[in-house]
Amino acid sequence: MPARKATTIAVLICQNAPLFETSIPIGIFAVDRSAAGVPRFEVLPFRVGQDRQPLRTSAGLTIETPHGIEALERAGTVIVPTWSDPNLAPDPELLNGLRAAGAAGARIVGLCLGSFVLAAAGLLDGRRATTHWLCTAAMAERYPRIQVLSDVLYVEDGPVLTSAGSAAGIDACLQLIRRDHGAGVAGTVARRMVVPPHRAGGQAQYVATALETESISGQQGSPVLEAAAWVLTQLHNPCRVDDLAARAHLSRRSFDRDFRKLTGTSPLTWLNHQRVLRAQQLLENSALSVDAVARAVGFGNAVTLRQHFRSQIGVAPQAYRAAFQTTADSLPAQ
DNA sequence: CGAAACATCCGCCACT
DNA sequence: GTAGTGGCGGATGTTT
Numbered sequence: 627m628p629a630r631k632a633t634t635i636a637v638l639i640c641q642n643a644p645l646f647e648t649s650i651p652i653g654i655f656a657v658d659r660s661a662a663g664v665p666r667f668e669v670l671p672f673r674v675g676q677d678r679q680p681l682r683t684s685a686g687l688t689i690e691t692p693h694g695i696e697a698l699e700r701a702g703t704v705i706v707p708t709w710s711d712p713n714l715a716p717d718p719e720l721l722n723g724l725r726a727a728g729a730a731g732a733r734i735v736g737l738c739l740g741s742f743v744l745a746a747a748g749l750l751d752g753r754r755a756t757t758h759w760l761c762t763a764a765m766a767e768r769y770p771r772i773q774v775l776s777d778v779l780y781v782e783d784g785p786v787l788t789s790a791g792s793a794a795g796i797d798a799c800l801q802l803i804r805r806d807h808g809a810g811v812a813g814t815v816a817r818r819m820v821v822p823p824h825r826a827g828g829q830a831q832y833v834a835t836a837l838e839t840e841s842i843s844g845q846q847g848s849p850v851l852e853a854a855a856w857v858l859t860q861l862h863n864p865c866r867v868d869d870l871a872a873r874a875h876l877s878r879r880s881f882d883r884d885f886r887k888l889t890g891t892s893p894l895t896w897l898n899h900q901r902v903l904r905a906q907q908l909l910e911n912s913a914l915s916v917d918a919v920a921r922a923v924g925f926g927n928a929v930t931l932r933q934h935f936r937s938q939i940g941v942a943p944q945a946y947r948a949a950f951q952t953t954a955d956s957l958p959a960q
Numbered sequence: 961c962g963a964a965a966c967a968t969c970c971g972c973c974a975c976t
Numbered sequence: 977g978t979a980g981t982g983g984c985g986g987a988t989g990t991t992t
Contacts, residue, residue: 894968
């Protein structure tokens with residue numbers, strides 16, 4: 627079997643698909659931005675079945691598709707950018723292809739209603755996932771083994787990533803780049819596309835909730851989200867969950883319960899996640915020592931940072947810095 | 961690495 | 977009866 631590279635990306639083009647969602651991964655990965663330091667991706671738009679007629683998309687536009695299902699045999703990343711109808715059962719050939727690619731180590735991505743295709747393939751069983759908010763209830767009902775989150779832009783759980791409706795697919799694709807090539811490269815792509823580089827608050831294998839400080843500051847929103855936004859401005863102090871609960875004027879039990887309901891994670895897991903995320907930024911953009919980074923993001927010492935960094939990112943902080951530190955323009959910590 | 965101290969968090973249940 | 981709250985306990989996770 628040929629080696630699968632994460633930069634080889636198969637994108638499903640399906641009959642009657644909305645054009646916008648279909649085009650998202652193409653617009654992000656199929657444009658050569660190597661002059662700006664972005665890796666080249668090999669994009670394989672593919673279709674299922676023997677028919678080679680052009681596919682119809684929304685507004686009657688048609689698309690020619692160069693590849694068939696065999697694209698799944700060598701892609702390191704497979705993206706199902708959308709699906710025409712959540713009630714339409716996908717072709718077994720497609721489901722088998724996705725399962726085989728997943729079993730062979732490919733990362734599988736479902737954007738918008740594309741999540742339903744991953745769900746039908748069983749790839750989301752026992753995992754957290756999301757889809758367009760109009761359809762989260764339907765997904766949760768039809769697939770009880772999936773933990774469907776409705777308040778996130780995207781969710782990464784192990785080797786699968788799903789995104790919420792339409793434009794959240796952009797955030798999810800940027801997350802793929804951020805994970806493989808660092809926040810700097812993802813930021814470059816985002817700037818070229820004139821979209822926010824990091825609309826979501828988290829990354830790595832847990833939940834990335836839409837906890838942007840500015841979007842939830844002010845008095846509206848739940849006390850849980852306000853406490854979460856507050857702690858992000860205080861990330862350098864060690865802070866216990868009890869402090870967050872007090873800040874939210876909730877009992878500890880209610881805080882824990884509300885937090886999980888809202889974000890799909892526990893408070894400490896989320897907080898450690900945010901700390902690692904900030905540490906990634908500091909490792910990339912500052913010259914602070916690993917110990918100083920640890921303290922700056924609220925871990926007591928470097929040992930604790932290393933533990934969490936390794937378990938979330940998969941490499942040690944120093945190794946991450948060596949791979950992703952930006953060259954000339956080191957910025958001070960904010 | 962290991963060990964000990966400490967914190968988290970979720971099922972359970974009583975209570976409003 | 978249903979819905980929400982919060983204390984308790986202890987398995988599990990975190991920090992030192």
